[in-house]
Amino acid sequence: MKTLSLLFLFLISATCKETKTVYVCNSEGAKKYHYKSSCRGLSNCQYKILETTLDKAKKDGKTLCGWEK
Ligand SMILES: [Zn+2]
Structure with missing residues (x-):
């Protein structure tokens, strides 16, 4: 039962991937998003x-910042 609920949690987090938090620079020319606020691109x-x-x-x-591939 415990294994089953862990698998369930895993599936939930996998489907929620698109709502992951990212960081963008609030300037007109900014076309990138970043996974970390400490990224060197930011x-x-x-x-x-x-x-x-x-x-x-x-x-x-926006597209993924080149530093994070
Ligand atoms: Zn970045």
């Missing part, structure tokens, strides 16, 4: 760093 950000979700960042046309 250290150049002169504006505010915004927390958003992966799904929303993709809808805004």
Whole structure:
């Protein structure tokens, strides 16, 4: 029973992947999203760093930062 509920939790977290928190720079030219707020790609950000979700960042046309591949 315990194994079963662990598997259930695993499946839930897998399907929730698209709502993962990512970070974007709040500037007009920013086209990237970042998994970590401490990413070196964000250290150049002169504006505010915004927390958003992966799904929303993709809808805004943002792509994964080159430092995080
Ligand atoms: Zn990055």
